[in-house]
Amino acid sequence: MLYWIYSKWTSRQPIEVFPVPVAGLSTGILQDSQEHIALKCLRDLIHIGGGGSWPPTATYDSWPPALSAYNSVFRTLEEALPVEEASLDNTRNREIIDSFRARMRSQLDRSIAIEDVEVTLEAWKSQKDCSAHAAWLGFFACISFLRHAYRWGVTPIVSEAQNETFLTFPRALELPWIAIQHRFGITSPSGCMTSICYSNMASADHLQYSVTVGMPDEHRSTEFWNTKLVCDMEAKVLPAYHLFAQAIRFVDLELPESARDALKMANETLKAALKYFFKTMVDSNISHAVWMAYVQGFQGWALNGTDGISGGQSLVFRTLDAFLGIRPWPTHEKERLHIPEIQRNWINCLRDYDIRAVSRERGYDEVTAELDSLVKQLRVWRMGHMRRMQPYESVHRPERLHMTAGISVVNASNENQMIEHLKKELGRRLAQTL
Template sequence: MLSWLFLAWTQPTLDIPSASADILDDPLQHDALTRLRDLVVTGGGGTWPPRATYRDSWALPLRPYDSVYRAMETSFAVAQSSLDNTHNRQLIDSFRSRMRSQLDLHINMEDVRSALEAQSEQSCSQSAWLGYFLCMSFLRHSYRWGVTPIVSEAQNEDSLEFPEQLELPWPYLMRHFGTTSPSGCMTSLMYANMRSDNRLEYSVTVGMPESHRSTEFWNTKLITEMEVRVLPMYHLFAHAIVFLEAGDMIAACDALKSANEILKMALKYFFATMVDSNLSQQIWMAYVQGYQGWTLGGVDGISGGQSLIFRTLDSFLGIRPFPAPEKEALHLPVAQRNWLNFLREYDIRAAVKARGEEGAAITVELEALVKQLRLWRMGHMRRMQPYESVHRPERKTMTAGISVVDASDEDHMIEHLKRELGQRLAQTV
């Protein structure tokens, strides 16, 4: 009887990128490859990085959420921020009031509940789940802030009551993806937002000049393209473990040599792309970084440190300390955590060390990976400073990933961030 609610949640036909297809078609059987396949299938909807599908692939009662966001997106960004708290409170309250009206007008809660219950019981499209996760994350983040660039008037809020239309679906999404945060995450706000035709599905800079749209695009493109470029490296990491366990030291070493080459090219792309002509320093701080924060209930928003590439490198190389499980569960879906935890528990450097002299060549390749990661962290520490030090007087000093920083101005915030990044650099050995 409820089939009309979820018939649209079928698996669409997707062109699977070759690196993802290589993983899915790999005939080798090993726990490392099982975790990696699960990352591609259940973590990404059949590809990594994830390729979401959008409105037309969702159950009918869920599609109006897309309409609500489209109706609100043109009034979220303002060209000039105000320093007047009273004016900002009016902007925030007005935006939230209009979104509540749109939700009341378009969303049938009983049908939404029925669709989500049906979807939870059926074998349906993971790519559609990803698209819906994306839409709900954008709605929740825009409602949370009320205006972008974000302002201290919103940062001052200790708690916020969300409309029931935004609250009811969220536990379903958390259970499905295995996250625990009330906010969006790297997967929902960035990975799932990059379409296969190389544009963003949702935007927070609608109505702004092209420079704003370009900066928002390149911020997401950089993060997702890095995953595209290093997915073969993940595959090689899994192969290195398989070959090492089989005693094939030459094949394990060759896999890591190839992994080093892939990482070198990916990091070169990172620094070549993170330039002002793509990512405007002034615009990034105001229109891209801010809305990805959260700050409610002691929960932070997302940060580049949650990117899977750097978590994978740290996990594979045993760079400690590893994040606390409950903290990582806030923003990383379970398929990503399972992949990372396998690498941590395997501890390839310890396994190679136990082999003595026969593992010497492999150790050289592992140390080369560590060296590249150290060089990236040193370069990133320098490259991020102009972006994070832009003066935004309408808001308290903050980063999206660690909320409000205990710093009186941007210079002090940069010193705080340098200490944080410097500590991680010192641990990268």
């Protein structure tokens, strides 16, 4: 991995490059003292949005005592959620779901002192330092897992739960969720990529919360690699985020050669990251047979018209679309559902500047050429992803309705129709990647 330091500014600002450990990337960006709104938004993303690093650093052992009991509740129930063979009997599934929810309510009633939680959350919300935000991220993950477990009642998920249109959650899960929504600036009732993926990597080889406890190794590996791949992509593209912000600053300073050089490096960084993505997203890591049942299903929501986790929530690809001016943008209301405010600030900063439009207007042809190369890479990735997703999304699961985590229940009578629906959705974004 490469890192960069900028020398004293001259008429052209050269980029000196030397290797540093990956762990130093976030620190290096935070120490970049150059002034520009794009750099400030990136530093805020890391310092505030990530608890000091990107991808985020979540902590799980530094919560106030009244909140730590939520972790114990999840641990008590984690082995009761997954089953190896899903039932096709709706009556039986209703019994399983109701029984699991009753157990969770009982555990919450016994373990959670709701008045103490209310007082603690009120006091804790004023804590704004880096360590406090890392703790909030861990708590965000815990409550998200509890809410998704309560929502489904069993994994693999079943049509009996998918058919629900409304669900009342226990107050012990609603009260902290309101505080979480306020803290992160989101409106969705469900977890998101930030809480269930980014904030769930306890270490390089360990998930903090799992919904495949007690399942065979293939299930555990699939859940682990699904999360690790998402987080690894953020780590591998982080240098490009910095280069994007620097390129904007260079263009503002009318230093197109320096902007071009930064974008050349960003192209190489992105190329390596996308290669890693396709090398890692293989059946030996993320099983075709297991993924839909034990990962995709749990991460969905399909309640009250709200979707769950989607690959579209990935900051990597939202950043690329924003930086490259690939439209249309999502509405503010839709983006606010699942994307924390600090991430939205970073994305919107890139959108507002629109470096491709500025470079074309100023006749910076070499800058434009590097930006066009980034677009071509993104197009190739989207074409490849359209092919790679088909074996995963076409697995036959008779216990459930056709559903993606990010689009909810799909009106499809068989797997072929489901794939055609997904190809249409992905193809629309591919056509816009110009």
